[in-house]
Amino acid sequence: MSWSRYWLAAGAVVVFAAAAAALQHVRLFDTGKEMPSGAVGRPIIVVERFESASGSGVASDISQGITDDIIEKLVPFNDIVVAAVLPRNRDGQLSSQPIYALQGSIRLEGETLRSTARLVRRADGTVIWANNYDADMKVQGLLQTQASLAEDIATAVARPFGVIFQADTASIAGNADAFSCILSYYSYRSEMTPQAQETAKSCLKHAAEKMPDDSNIAAFLSLTYLDEFRFPYQLDTKPTAATLATAKELAERAVRLDPKNARALQALMLANFFGNDPTEALRAGEAAYASNSNDTEVAGEYGLRLAMSGNWERGCELISQAVSKNAGPQGYYEVGMALCAFMRGDTQAAELWSRMSDLNYNPMHRLVLLSILGTLGKSAEAKEQIDWIEARSPALILNVRREVVRRLARIEDQERFFAGLEAAGLPVPNDRPAN
Numbered sequence: 075m076s077w078s079r080y081w082l083a084a085g086a087v088v089v090f091a092a093a094a095a096a097l098q099h100v101r102l103f104d105t106g107k108e109m110p111s112g113a114v115g116r117p118i119i120v121v122e123r124f125e126s127a128s129g130s131g132v133a134s135d136i137s138q139g140i141t142d143d144i145i146e147k148l149v150p151f152n153d154i155v156v157a158a159v160l161p162r163n164r165d166g167q168l169s170s171q172p173i174y175a176l177q178g179s180i181r182l183e184g185e186t187l188r189s190t191a192r193l194v195r196r197a198d199g200t201v202i203w204a205n206n207y208d209a210d211m212k213v214q215g216l217l218q219t220q221a222s223l224a225e226d227i228a229t230a231v232a233r234p235f236g237v238i239f240q241a242d243t244a245s246i247a248g249n250a251d252a253f254s255c256i257l258s259y260y261s262y263r264s265e266m267t268p269q270a271q272e273t274a275k276s277c278l279k280h281a282a283e284k285m286p287d288d289s290n291i292a293a294f295l296s297l298t299y300l301d302e303f304r305f306p307y308q309l310d311t312k313p314t315a316a317t318l319a320t321a322k323e324l325a326e327r328a329v330r331l332d333p334k335n336a337r338a339l340q341a342l343m344l345a346n347f348f349g350n351d352p353t354e355a356l357r358a359g360e361a362a363y364a365s366n367s368n369d370t371e372v373a374g375e376y377g378l379r380l381a382m383s384g385n386w387e388r389g390c391e392l393i394s395q396a397v398s399k400n401a402g403p404q405g406y407y408e409v410g411m412a413l414c415a416f417m418r419g420d421t422q423a424a425e426l427w428s429r430m431s432d433l434n435y436n437p438m439h440r441l442v443l444l445s446i447l448g449t450l451g452k453s454a455e456a457k458e459q460i461d462w463i464e465a466r467s468p469a470l471i472l473n474v475r476r477e478v479v480r481r482l483a484r485i486e487d488q489e490r491f492f493a494g495l496e497a498a499g500l501p502v503p504n505d506r507p508a509n
Contacts, residue, residue, distance in 0.1 A: 405432030448498025
């Protein structure tokens, strides 16, 4: 069969399959229909059909297939609403929610599939994101090339901490609608200050009172409480059992409200992990990843929990994928890559990754670097890190064993980490850590 005939036949198949999937999953809004429960307040992405720049019937079929594939990949992101048409209220007015148009085109050049994509804010016509993609269809074939392209575009547009979720915390204060509170959460996680955390927490608590059946709000509030437990030295909080219990209760509620909400399952994974229940944590993480493998936060956090639970190979693979897709706050997953290299004995790569992480994001990042420097025998540089921790976060030194044991499940991994700390000049007490 010639390439052109193959493309035509395959294109027809994928258009049919993707269209069927889209009809099953996409949240369609017709003129005059109200928003469904749980969708109010979230940003809306209207996916317009990608244009065919080649002018052939094959290219036209592929453009429709890619459009449908993108819709299918976007739908599992619970932070957004995907629409096939502009949503209007009963009076015919456009929704007051933030609306974005995802536009693009495809062009065939021999065996190369070229595509452009852009995200436009409809309120003022501003293009807030754009990118070009090239793919060789001989390598993967048409169907896989089309699916991979759709996945790349959907992830770039809807990923947490991406263009839609970048905002200044101060500008959000006082609002308690769902989208403002989600923006507040992502802004806080980027700033990582006690003030930003309190702003996000207050917003989410008010939103939860107004929208008690919103799974997303419960999930983000759970994560905010959980951060008080896992980032106490950065946020100046006390990691109490009551705080962890509140985080778990909220996560369980979020999952009950929407069992397929990847963010809710992510929250439950973390609550169980820090609650010393790795089996249930990984079960929730697996479910979260199955629900939306394109969510970079889900993939990255699940990868970290797998790795720290001892499955370094699979966990580090997911962390690497998350880093390649610009996941999370800048530098957050790089410290995971540092641990991955450290545990496989590549201490030079571990140091490079550790220094690429944001060392001021969380004192635990400096603790990772300290263990690596100790293992490398870099005593002078290790002393600089110890001095910083003693000056900025002395409580971490008192509780260093507790914090490491909370994160690294296997004894051999703990011992490797502690050996590096002691070689760096930081004694690790063997008795019970301070509260």
